[in-house]
Amino acid sequence: MILTILHPGEMGVSVAAAAISSGHKVLWVSEGRSETTKKRASFHKLEDIKTLSNIRESDMVFSICPPQSAVKVAKAVAETGFEGLYMDANAGSPEKKHLIHKLLESNNIDFVDGGIIGPPANSEGSTRLYVSGERCDEIKAVFTDGFLSVLSLGDEVGKAASLKIAYGAWTKGASALILTVRAMAKNAGVEEDLLHEWGLSQPDAEAMTLISATLNSPKAWRFVSEMNEISETFALNGVPNVFWDAAAEVYERLKDFKNVPNEKVNIDLVLEKLIEPNEDI
Template sequence: MTTTTIGLLHPGAMGVTLGNSAVSAGHPVLWAGDQRSEASHDRAQSAGLTDVHTVEALVSQSDIIFSICPPHAAVTVAESVAQAGFKGIFVDANAVSTDTTATIQSIIESKNATFVDGGIIGPPAVQQDTTRLYVSGPAAGQIEEIFEETLMQGLAISEHIGDASALKMAYAAYTKGHSALLLLSRALAKANGIEKHLLNEWALSQPHLASLCEREGRTAAKKAWRFNGEMREIANTMEHSALPGDIHEGAAKIYDRLVSFQHSAEAPSVADTLEQLVKNTD
């Protein structure tokens, strides 16, 4: 096996499991820990990542760099890597539109580096067969090879840049869009004073919805600060595909109302989530 030095920007809950999968396959994984939180340092250390402190050091020592960050930061991260003179393979594995992907590709290739489009589907990779990194582009096969027999499954789907991002957008359009719609339905009932009647009807006709809403009220609200940008990236992809993006622009506004839960010590209850949705106005 050829050992590849990997740089990871940045080891959040998802990224750190990608890094750990690469480490488990025998590849050294670097990250830049300067000015990062104590939680980031703890995650990186537990995953076996090596702290080289700065982005500049990471760029100079890495063969492949993975960018995993909130959608709104994806272009800025790519610019920082390009400006540092990276010449290897840059994998953008963020939840961004095909249009944003093309922008990042242009940034990376302008410095004679190689770009690979990526999209992660599934939870953080801590169990087998739950999480897939889809990649596309001429160098996608090299990325797939890194993750052979690891918890993060790599799947090269084509040589066309944009295919992996389009797949991620299509998948999340339903999953995270559905979560927003479910919470909005219950918020509408609450705003009109008939929430208990909606819950009674759900119990009769769709008994799974109440528990699903409880779960989404906790998990989606805590991640709303990322999901709002992702919804706008989906809307952009829809519009560039000659499809209506209004639904996901609306979903972004729902998540906008919940961004205050980002720094909550615990996930909010569905009651807190609904209260936040109802009390806000555009």
């Protein structure tokens, strides 16, 4: 089996590694990608086909990119003449997955909806790829080895997206919430008092703020669009959604931490970013 990964970021390359471990050839497109991505792909032995026009030899294409780029990537693939199986494993809404499905279907490309839960698949049991769509079992069959678990949710496109949305709404939403709580307390002059009370009644809360700051702030630029997708999905399901609009604002304020190493993210700097007025929002 020949697969193309668009694109081998930290998550994408871990999916590629699981496919290679399962005995498949994995391609990638270096055109327009950063030197960091090129080094990552080379280290994991992905084969560079240079430009997207060369993907027609692939049996499958996996799109793993920020959700705001998902439609653009799908359109670009459709324009190449590729006619294999396409999986969108981005954190997009079910509505966006249906849009991409229709776009690809009109170009003779079959579609599988994917949703990845967990960190990059670099350890046993860490990461699950949920898939839905008529050919989702073919995606599951790809991964016979490696650290990525694949679970089928049936033939209906949108199921994998809905599960990913629900999961991300809690994990990333909760991180945004607790950071803003601590930021408000800091600005009101009661941060130390809050930490003391948390130590008595919510012993995990302070640690959660530290984890949220160090792990999520460098990825906040990607989470903005994901929060918007979550808000849209909640609204369409008749559930209150404005909380995730606020979470999008939280991550928008943290976007300057993009690519900062986790160990260099300081909780005080994160809180200051949340406190300062943001006239663009």
